[in-house]
Amino acid sequence: MGGRITLGLYNSYDPRRLHEIHRRSIARAAPVCYAFDTNLALFGFPLEGSFSDIVESLAEDTTIGEGGRYIRLLAREGRLGIFDFPRRGFPPQLGEAVASTSRPEAEKLLTPKELAGRVRRGTSFLVLMGLGRRGLPREVLRSARYHLELSGKGIPFETCTVIGMLPALLHAYRGE
Secondary structure, eight states: OOOOEEEEEEEOSOSSSOOHHHHHHHHHHHHHHHHTTOEEEEESOOOOSOHHHHHHHHHHTOOHHHHHHHHHHHHHTTOEEEEOOOSSSSOGGGOEEEEEOSSOOGGGEEOHHHHHHHHHTTOOEEEEEEESTTOSOHHHHHHOSEEEOSSSSOOOOOHHHHHHHHHHHHHHHHTO
């Protein structure tokens, strides 16, 4: 059996107040993650209440993804995680931390094809992407074991593009 891929949305936008961009990003990621057998983890989102209350609130507040159906399905299947900002590294149960960046460090570079091959051989990965103009904070880039650059050319992509592209690309490579 292969490893798992978890898409980690890291809130680098506003840690104090939940904005529409937060909700829309989560709503966009859920159906893509569900479709391509990828888990979803949220880091540092200002969400309050019990897990089930948060899931229902996110699901009810969107028309994306069949009105939140995929957020509920991910939660029901244990494939949705909600975490505070990590203080001492990311939860190890999610896999090895990989930072999605258009400017990878050469010694940390992992291509999508290499990552998918390692997943096929049983390694699990948490692939992190920053939500906001600044992307992932420097400390997250430093702490990630690997850096993943999706284009092979150092081209930066908008958040929604990466949300759609990353799980689909990794799913395609896993099938080779």
